[in-house]
Amino acid sequence: MDKYVVIDLETTGHSALKDDKIIEVGMVVIENNKIIDNYSTLLNPNKKIPPFISNLTGIYNKDVMDAPTFQEKAGEIVDMFDNSYLIAHNVPFDLGFINAELANNGFDILTNSVLDTVELARILYPKAPSYKLGQLAEYLGIYHDDPHRALSDAVVTGKLFLKLKEKLASLPYETISHLLNIEKMLKSDLYELLHNRQEELAFSAVENSAIEVYRGLAFKHIKEAETNRNSLEVSYGEYLDRIFEVNGTMHRKMRNYEKRTGQREMSEIIFDSFQIHKHALIEAETGTGKSLAYLIPAIYEAVKTGQRLVISTYTTQLQAQLLEEEIPLIRNLVEFPFEVALLKGKSHYISLEKFERELVSHQHDNYDITLTKAMILVWLTETDTGDIDEIQLPSSGYFYYKKISTDTEGNVDPHSPWFTRSYYQKARKRAQQADIIITNHALLCTDMFNEYQLLPGYDKVIIDEAHHLEETASRHYGLKLDYINMQYTLNQIGTTDEIKSxxxxxxxxxSFDQDKLPLEEWNNVLVKVKYEIDDLFRMLSQYVIDQNKKSKSLSDIGRTQYRFENKKENSAKWNTINEMATRLIFYLKDLIHILVIMEQHLEKKEVLEKFDKDDLRGHIQILQTFIDSMEQLFLEEDSLSKVKWIEVETQGAKNAVYLYSEPTDISTLLASDFFEKKQTVILTSATLTMKNSFSFIQNRLGLTSDRLITKKIDSPFSYKDQVQLLIPDDFPDIKYGNMDEFIYATCEAILSLAEITEGRMLVLFTSYDMLRKSYNLLRETLDISTYILIAQGISSGSRTRLKKNFQTFDQAILLGTSSFWEGVDIPGDDLSCLMIVRLPFQPPDHPIYEAKSNYIKENGKNPFMELSLPNAVIRFKQGFGRLIRSTNDRGIVFICDARIIKSRYGNYFTKSIPDVPINTASTNELMKIAKNWF
Structure with missing residues (x-):
């Protein structure tokens, strides 16, 4: 069958079952890999079109008033599908609507073979940043002239399908064969396309040198890079002149380059720190160009001395920016070769050996696992790194991926054929040969706490986004235990008669004397362990709910939090919890004992393969970590130096419980394990100071003044001209229990400002609960035909997806909490107004803050001034930094929290941001100021 008909519909809503109707049909016909025909009609839905849909599609009630009904056009539509595939971008939606309308109007429903371009794009373009039609079209260079109109979308979907068909035809025989084996579980009827391609390849003698095949698995052949070692004769001053000064490479090779004095100054401070073996704290405000400022001396130092240097970032987003934007730019600027390698933890890299073994078992595959396998099969033919972060797996695909990451390999034999093909080993080798290693804080800290065995040796390191180092280090010195992970692990091991591990x-x-093994005992104990885990976590959940009726602490992700200390939890219920934990530890020890007997029995018979031995040892190891964690949490003596707490999903299952433990003060550990051992550690961020002082961050990280350089690099932006800070003096005071009134006043201010700035607002909350209440109130009062309201945790999608949606619509308001306070760049006209609802203090009963405060008090200091205020100021600076991202940005910062002007500590906030005009007046007066300013 070589006829394909693409359909796209515009409808009054998302659900045919809820009586939503079709308002437009667009179709294109493809034969012989060409679009040969199209069809389009508006339809009268006999109901009102919601304003949101009209905004999106440009189809209004007046446009469909005289249009035909579906009944009148059904015959024409059905005839077009004669003897063809049905293609749509999300088939269940379009086919669901068409078949509902056909059934309602007395026609036979369509039963064509289907091809879903969303599913096919996920499989064939696993590296695509998004699978929405518009963004896919942009990614693949397909012109899309009229998004959200049916015919234009159908044409684009048709062109997309032809690209997908082309990509399918480029895949090797082995990949096609594996896809054929799992095709039945996919939504698309791919058998014929795959089978035809397999037949073509079976009789083709063309060798593909870009692809390597081992044990039936096809993956991209990766050539080993040759490293060029150069000696640098030029002095550092001359090197900087050649880059920064008139006629330097910056001026010659960068378009619209504006010299930033702070950039060269920062480079010089970093170089000096390297020479005198000192550490440095450098706050580089927005617009400094700090990435280039630290890469320039880092590369010079590494190449000049022949000693590798590490650069660590907190987010993968910044890692990608360094590798894809900054490093290529610097190669152009410095005019000598240097090697850069990215190294992450083992869990990021796929194990080809594990994947090849897992690929053959399909017994328990659900749709997500099948889709994950299909995506990985194609991705392996194009990845150079094997880093799973390159692709977006379906949600439960990550559980499957856990089983096939390098982390699960155990000790790999260097003589194994898989060793030379291991992505992780290749990444390590590249890192060993590189001048610069880019890594993340998580691996840096894991390496630190594992006696520096993971990263190749280094003496100098630059830590960007350094305000996150303390929390990352605390997490790595701590532990986390949760119900889902424990049960998932036990389910993966399974009983002796299940087809699990x-x-x-x-x-x-x-056939090897298994009657001598305690198989029945394993099954009995496993059942008991799973029951005990379920019971313990339900009990913990109820305990936290009961305790929090007295004092409610809600995290910014909507979890209830409770800090516990064994000796202080005196109730009978807590004694029961301790007894349950002790009983669970005994049962887990029994499981380990049985696994050891099994391993020894099969070892004695000299039949146990390395792969199976690794699996058994891996199970023993993870069960032991469960025991260690349980003992630390429930049986160890409490100490001031550790904080332990429980988080419970307020809307989740009764056992959705997470247990944590972290050190209350990481400074002495960092001082002895890190700063004393390294020659130079450069810590940089846009937010390190409070009122121009570095003392807070210096104390929290354990840096001593005798080996420390500190410097604040001011922003080149003209904040006085680019920003107005507005603070109302007539908002209700939350302190007196006016929460609802405060939320109401906030929403009124949002509505008034939205009219002035035409949307384009980012509203930052410190509490998810307040965000949700504001969202519900705004939904009732906002003109939804004018503004698009997007809210974190309510609107579906990741932070990046919500940000893109915000930028897609002209008049959008984005409500965010937690992660939106930093790392979100919305430059230019897309963002004109930033609202900060509350100053970002952590609640005093937040578990970690409570414990750290007690620790500080015990040491005779003031927890508010030493911890609470500095953290809030740094968070505030991060939020403030969302507005101005370039020289041409202009905007308003509106702060609803009057504490910034009324409290004795308010000026710590205003004196910690760039100097901007501050306006304090009634809300009404501030709106006039805002209107005039714009």
Whole structure:
């Protein structure tokens, strides 16, 4: 069958079952890889079109008033599908609507073979940043002239399908064969396309040198890079002149380059720190160009001395920016070769050996696992790194990926054929040969706490986004235990008669005296362990709910939090919890004992394969970490130096519980394990100071003044001309229990400002609960035909997706909490107004803050001034930094929290941001100021 008909619909809503109707049909016909025909009609839905849909599509009630009904056009539509595939971008939606209308109007429903371009794009373009039609079209260079109109979308979907068909035809025989094996579980009817391609390849003698095949698995052949070692004769001053000064490479090779004095100054401070073996704290305000400022001396130092240097970032977003934008730019500027390598933890890299073994078992595959396998099969033919962060797996695909990451490999034999093909080993080798290693804070800290065995040796390191180092280090010195992970692990091991890990291993060696093994005992104990975990976590959930009726602490992700200390939890209920934990530890020890017997028995018979031995040892290891964690949480003596707390999903299952433990003060550990051992550590960020002082961050990280350089680099932006800070003096005071009134006043201010700035507002909350209440109130009062309201945790999608949606619509208001306070760049006209609802203090009963405060008090200091205020100021500076991202940006910062002007500590906030005009007046007066300013 070589006829494909693409359909796209515009409808009054998302659900045919809720009586939403079709308002426009667009179709294109493809034969012989060309679009040969199209069809389009508006339809009268006999109901009102919602304003949101009209805004999106440009189709209004007046446009469909005289249009035909579906009944009148059904015959024409059905005839077009004769003897063809049905293609749509999200088939269940379009086919669901068409078939509902056909059934309602007395026609037979369509039963064509289907091809879903969303699913096919996920499989064939696994690296695509998004699978929405518009963004896919942009990614693949397909012109889209009229988004959200049916015919234009159908044409684009048709062109997309032809690209997908082309991509399918480029895949090697082995990949096609594996896809054929799992095709039945996919939504698209791919059998014929895959089978035809397999037949073509079976009789083709063309070798593809870009692809390597081992044990039936096809993956991209990666050539080893040759490293060029150069000696640098030029002095550092001359090197900087050649880059920064008139006729330097910056001026010659960068378009619209504006010299920033702070950039060269920062480069010089970093170089000096390297020479005198000192550490440095450098706050580089927005617009300094700090990435280039630290890369320039880092590369010079590494190449000149022949000693590698590490650069660590907190977010993968910044890592990608360094690798994709900054490093290529610097290669152009410095005019000598240097090597850069990215190295992450083992869990980021796929294990080809594990994947090849897992690929053959389909017994328990659900749709997400099948889709994950298909995506990985195609991705392996194009990835150079094997880093899973390159692709977006479906949600439960990450559980499957856990089983096939390098983390699960155990000790790899260097003589194994898989070793030379290991992505992780290749990444390590590249890192060993590189001048610069880019990594993340998580791996840097894991390496630190594992006696520096993971990263290749280094003496100098630059830590960007350094305000996150303390929390990352605390997490790595701490532990986390949760119900989902424990049960998932036990389910993966399984009983002896299931086709899970243990059953599979025993099945392979069934002829080796297994009657001597305690198989029945394993099954009995496993059932008890799972029951005990369920019971314990339900009990913990109820305990937290009961305790929090007295004092309610809600995290910014909507979880209830409770800090516990064994000796202070005196109730009978807590004693029961301790007894349950002790009983669970005994049962877990029993499981480990049985696994050890099994491993020894099969080892004695000299039949146990390395892969199965690794699996058994891996299970023993993870069960032991469960025991260690339980003992630390419930049985160890409490100490001031550790904080332990429980988080419970307020809307989740009764056992959706997470247990944590972290050190209350990481400074002495960092001082002895890190700063004393390294020659130079450069810590930089846009937010390190409070009122121009570095003392807070210096104390929290354990940096001593005798080996420390500090410097604040001012922003080149003209904040006085670019920003107006507005603070109302007539908002209700929350302190007196006026929460609802405060939220009401906030929403009124949002509505008034939205009219002045035409939307384009980012509203930052410190509490998810307040965000949700504001969203509900705004939904009732906002003109939804004019403004698009997007809210974190309510509107679906990741932070990046919400940000893109915000930028897509002209008049949008984005409500964010937690992660939106930093790392979100919305430059230019897309953002004109930033509202900060409350100063970002952590609630005093937040578990970690409460414990750290007690620790500070015990040491005779003031927790508010030493911890609470500095953290809030740094968070505030991060939020403030969202507005101005370039020289041409202009905007308003509106702060609803009058504490910034009324409290004795308010000027710590205003004196910690760039100097901007501050306006304090009634809300009404401030609106006039805002209107005039714009």
């Amino acid at each position: 243990l059953g599979r291993i025993l099945g392979k060696y069934s």
